[in-house]
Amino acid sequence: MYTEKVMDHFMNPRNMGEIEGASGVGTVGNAKCGDIMRMYIQVENDIITDVKFKTFGCGAAVATSSAATELVKGKTVKEALTITNKSVVEALEGLPPVKVHCSLLAEEALHAALWDYAQKNNLKIEGLEAPKEDVHDHE
Numbered sequence: 001m002y003t004e005k006v007m008d009h010f011m012n013p014r015n016m017g018e019i020e021g022a023s024g025v026g027t028v029g030n031a032k033c034g035d036i037m038r039m040y041i042q043v044e045n046d047i048i049t050d051v052k053f054k055t056f057g058c059g060a061a062v063a064t065s066s067a068a069t070e071l072v073k074g075k076t077v078k079e080a081l082t083i084t085n086k087s088v089v090e091a092l093e094g095l096p097p098v099k100v101h102c103s104l105l106a107e108e109a110l111h112a113a114l115w116d117y118a119q120k121n122n123l124k125i126e127g128l129e130a131p132k133e134d135v136h137d138h139e
Helices: 004-011 057-072 077-081 083-090 097-120
Strands: 024-029 034-046 047-056
Touching: 004 057, 024 097, 034 057, 034 097, 047 057, 057 083, 057 097, 077 097, 083 097
Parallel strands: none
Antiparallel strands: 024 034, 034 047
16 A cells, blocks of 8 residues: 555654744645645755655655655755655655645645745745645645
8 A cells, every 4th residue: 555665754754843934834735635734944045955844644644745855955946846746756656546635735835835935035936836725636
């Protein structure tokens, strides 16, 4: 059902917590399943130097949050925008089809944190759109 990588990220999540005074914070949810993710990023000289998350949800939601933080740490803001739900699923070596929406939440939480960072710093980042309030399974 779940890959070893999913189970490892669920049992030993990386970068869990919050960043005081974060450069950007993004919160997204899925009303249908009840999962909520909040991602915090610290940006210095256009590099994401730290990233943390808090997730209320199932094991797959925790695992996708954890994997997404590992994918984004050390990347430039522009590079971080290229991280998609597919990148998260690949990093976890797969998710059951009914849990793919968790990877969508991870992507959207990251993009929401990047949006917050851009808004706080009066930046226009090509390809970055306002975050969705509710991330649906079919997207």
